Amino acid sequence: MPSMPEQEALNQPRSKTDLFISFTLLALQGFGGVLAVIQRELVDKKRWMTREQFVEEWAVAQVMPGPNVVNLSLMIGGRYFGLPGALAGVAGMLAAPLVVVLLLALAFGTVSDAAWAQGALRGMGAVSAGLIAGTGIKLIVALQANPMRMPACIALAALSFVGVALLRLPLAWVLLAVGLLGMGWAWRQLARQAARGDRA
C-alpha cells in the first residue's frame, strides 16, 4: 500500500523471543488449522498488522509453494527481524506442536477406536470448519480498501469459491486463472488511480 494511512498505531513484536513465544501459543491453539487463530491474535488482539495487511501477506503466503502457515510465519518473522526472525517464527510455529503430535501418536493406539474419541474428533472438526468460515466472513471487510472496489472483489471471490468448493478444480488452476484475472483488473484500477493523482 502506498502511503498507508495509519489510522491506528500498530504494535510490533518486542524481540525474537516474543515472536517465538507468540507463535508457539498461536500454534497450540490452532486445532484444524492455525490461520483463524493467527488472524484473531495478530490482527484483532496484538495488532501487529491491519486486516488489509493480513490479507495481503496471506495472499502471498498462499501463492508461494509450501505450507502456507509456515510461509506466513517466515514472512512475518522476517519482516521484523530478518532471517533470525523468520527462523524464530517458524520454530515457534512447529516446535511445540511437533512434541504434542508425537505424544498423541504414541498414545493413539489405545483410544483411537473408542466411540467417545471418534465423537470428539467429529465435534472438533465441525467447530473448526466454523472457525475458518467465520474468519473468512470477517476478512471480507478488508476488501473495502481494495482498489478493485467491492462488486469486482465479490465477483472474483464467488468465481474462486465455485471453482474450488463446487467444481472441485485443482487449487493451482483456480489461483492461476482467477488470480491473473484479478491481478489484471487491479493493475488497471491502480494505473487509473495513479493517472488521476498525477492530474490533480
Added chain:
Amino acid sequence: MNPVLHLNTNEWLDMFQHFASLSLLAVGGAITTAPDMHRYLVDDMHWLSDTQFTSSIALAQAAPGPNILFVALMGWNVGLNAGAGLGGGWMSAALGGAGLLVAMLGIMLPSSVLTYTATRWAHQHRQNIGIRAFKAGMAPTVIALLLATAWLLTAAHDQPGRDWPLYALTIVATVLVWRSKIHMLWLIGGGALLGALGWI
C-alpha cells in the same frame, strides 16, 4: 506389524529428494501433494502401511498446530519401521527422529528458501504497481478459499438426516467467531465435549 525395514543412506537421500521435489509443487498447502506421497511411501517403496499413512494425516489434523506436521509423522513412522517399531527402544526412537527430520527438512527447505527470498524482494519493491496489483488481485480469491475450505470440511458429512447437528454446530461456531470475542479454545473444547457425549 510391518517387517523391519533396512534403509541405507541412499534410500534416506531418496526420501529427502522426493519430499524436496514435492515441496516446490505444494501450492496451496502440502496436503495437496498427499496423493503423491501415498504413491511413493506406500505403493512404491512399502515403507509405510496404509493405516500408518492415513492415521498420520488424521492425527495431525486433530492435533493443534500446522497441518504440515502430518509429514513429520510420516517420517517418524518410516523411521520406526526401519527400527523395530515402538518395541525397539531407543534405537527405534532415534531412527524415528531421523525419519522425521529428513521428511520435514525435505518438505520445508526448498519452499521456505524460495518464499523467504521472493517475499524479501517483493517487500523491497512494494511500491511497484505489479506487486501491488498482485496482492490486491489475489485478496478476493484467498478469502474465498477460506469459505471453500469450510464448505469442503462440512460437505464431507453428506447425510443431512444424520449430520444436521454437525451442520448446526458449524453455523454456531461461524457466527460466534464472526460476531463475538469468545476464545477459540472454548469453541473447540465445546465441540469436543458435545461429540464425546455422543450428542452430535
